Amino acid sequence: MENVTTLRETRNSGIHINWHRLLPWVIPVVLIILWQVAVTAGWLDSQLIPSPLSVLEDGVTLWQTGELEKNVSISLFRATVGFAIGGSLGFVLGLMNGLSKVARGLTDTTIQMFRNIPHLSLIPLVIILLGIGESAKISLVCVGVLFPIYINTYSGIRGIDPELMEMGRAYGLNRRQLFSKIVFPGALPTILVGVRYALGVMWTTLIVAETISSNSGIGYMASNAQEFMDMDTVLLCIVIYALLGKLSDIIAKTLESLCLEWQEKGGANQ
Amino acid sequence: MNPLISLNNLGKIYGDKTALHDVNFSIYPGEFVALVGMSGGGKSTILRLIAQLEQPSSGKIAYAGSRLPVTRVMFQNDRLLPWMTALQNVSFHAHAAATQKQAQSALNSVGLSEFADSFPSQLSGGQKQRLALARALMANPELLLLDEPLGALDALTRRNMQQFIRQIVDEKHLTTMLITHDVDEAARMADRIIVVKSGTNVYEVAGAKDGSPEEVADVAQSVLAVILQPDESAVRA
Ligand SMILES: Nc1ncnc2c1ncn2[C@@H]1O[C@H](COP(=O)(O)OP(=O)(O)OP(=O)(O)O)[C@@H](O)[C@H]1O
Ligand SMILES: [Mg+2]
Numbered sequence: 001m002e003n004v005t006t007l008r009e010t011r012n013s014g015i016h017i018n019w020h021r022l023l024p025w026v027i028p029v030v031l032i033i034l035w036q037v038a039v040t041a042g043w044l045d046s047q048l049i050p051s052p053l054s055v056l057e058d059g060v061t062l063w064q065t066g067e068l069e070k071n072v073s074i075s076l077f078r079a080t081v082g083f084a085i086g087g088s089l090g091f092v093l094g095l096m097n098g099l100s101k102v103a104r105g106l107t108d109t110t111i112q113m114f115r116n117i118p119h120l121s122l123i124p125l126v127i128i129l130l131g132i133g134e135s136a137k138i139s140l141v142c143v144g145v146l147f148p149i150y151i152n153t154y155s156g157i158r159g160i161d162p163e164l165m166e167m168g169r170a171y172g173l174n175r176r177q178l179f180s181k182i183v184f185p186g187a188l189p190t191i192l193v194g195v196r197y198a199l200g201v202m203w204t205t206l207i208v209a210e211t212i213s214s215n216s217g218i219g220y221m222a223s224n225a226q227e228f229m230d231m232d233t234v235l236l237c238i239v240i241y242a243l244l245g246k247l248s249d250i251i252a253k254t255l256e257s258l259c260l261e262w263q264e265k266g267g268a269n270q
Numbered sequence: 271m272n273p274l275i276s277l278n279n280l281g282k283i284y285g286d287k288t289a290l291h292d293v294n295f296s297i298y299p300g301e302f303v304a305l306v307g308m309s310g311g312g313k314s315t316i317l318r319l320i321a322q323l324e325q326p327s328s329g330k331i332a333y334a335g336s337r338l339p340v341t342r343v344m345f346q347n348d349r350l351l352p353w354m355t356a357l358q359n360v361s362f363h364a365h366a367a368a369t370q371k372q373a374q375s376a377l378n379s380v381g382l383s384e385f386a387d388s389f390p391s392q393l394s395g396g397q398k399q400r401l402a403l404a405r406a407l408m409a410n411p412e413l414l415l416l417d418e419p420l421g422a423l424d425a426l427t428r429r430n431m432q433q434f435i436r437q438i439v440d441e442k443h444l445t446t447m448l449i450t451h452d453v454d455e456a457a458r459m460a461d462r463i464i465v466v467k468s469g470t471n472v473y474e475v476a477g478a479k480d481g482s483p484e485e486v487a488d489v490a491q492s493v494l495a496v497i498l499q500p501d502e503s504a505v506r507a
Contacts, residue, residue, distance in 0.1 A: 163347065164349055164351065166323060166345075166349075167343070167345060167349040168363075170321050170342075170343040171342070171362075171405075173363060181351070181354075181362055185354075186353070188353075262352055262354075262389045265391065265392060
């Protein structure tokens, strides 16, 4: 028995927990160190692939001139607005079609047809119709996030256990209560899968759109730098994409742990 | 005494399948009735019609006072809401502000006071069924409908739950209809046993509640004999 206790104590020690937290960063840090070493040692042509330090320097310079801040915030703005509009539309459509047979009959076929058009193929059309202004980028993001959220909201609602619904009715819930106590919480895990996926689509769409046609934003910064063979900035943009991707992931995970406490606590009995 | 509910020539057809025909029986206030019979005989359908979860195809159900009494159902599976804690599950259907206290005392009454903040996935099978019972007992139902609520439990837990349900039902003077496959359970718990066969009630016998083991076995035996008799309507068809 004493052995068991000792074992537990070691496991709970602070050192172990810290190590656990650092673990995810080991590979990125090692990669960056290798990269730096490779450039310093001359294995990589620093004209083509600049070192992490010089990318960082470039970032600091661009930040001081205000250019980096400006481009990152305009991209964040487009992403957020596009996600909010497209996400809400997808959510509302998913709700409608999940809950109402009439709405489903009316719109589902049409939505399925549009869904199969790759949204990035709409870029030429959007540029002709809306030019290269804000509305063009925002509407592309909208279209991109709309479908994942729609599909997941819809199937989350359709997947609700009919026995739970019957139980709710047997306990005298009205339609609104059925929705708030059974349908919505039951569909939430699936909806959040949609949110996580849509966050990824949001960045890809935005960056492609900004790269092809824009005069601001991170995507623009990268394609502009490409014209001047400014590798520092090109790589800087790629690093920023990676960080933004990580940020989305943190947002999705936080949402999940806030909303789905019951799933995380679930034990072997589930 | 007037019956709490009366089923008169009740029939239910799904598509071209007759699930129920000519069902006739009454349940009196304070009575504990057991419905037994083979699988697919129509027991759950009768329950769903009484709880007004479905409409009959023919015949009617008369309720005392011409309205459905406050009815609570316990289903074949627990049907707890996985996203709610035990306490929330018990009170999810109640509107009143004083429900928190009621809910806690309903949990206490089934011996789950410490599990108020646990989610269903953290409870054992027997605890889940007790939680479902606590939910059914909230807000003082007049009619308790139990559809094979103990089917998934091990024999020991099952016996405990049988006693437990009887005890609570007696304390609260609840009118109860219990559906079960288990003729011993029916004989042990019910005032009256109704055998349902091929969509209609065919036989009725007094239960042996609080009776000696021999009495219980006797009643169970005769009920089983009726259930296992070759089905006349099936032979004719
Ligand atoms: N929604 C439905 N649609 C079509 N047929 C149904 C439906 N519900 C029940 N039935 C049929 O009605 C008959 C009676 O079913 P019911 O569920 O009432 O039986 P039961 O006596 O409760 O059986 P068990 O003991 O297995 O629960 C069965 O033949 C079943 O297939
Ligand atoms: Mg049944």
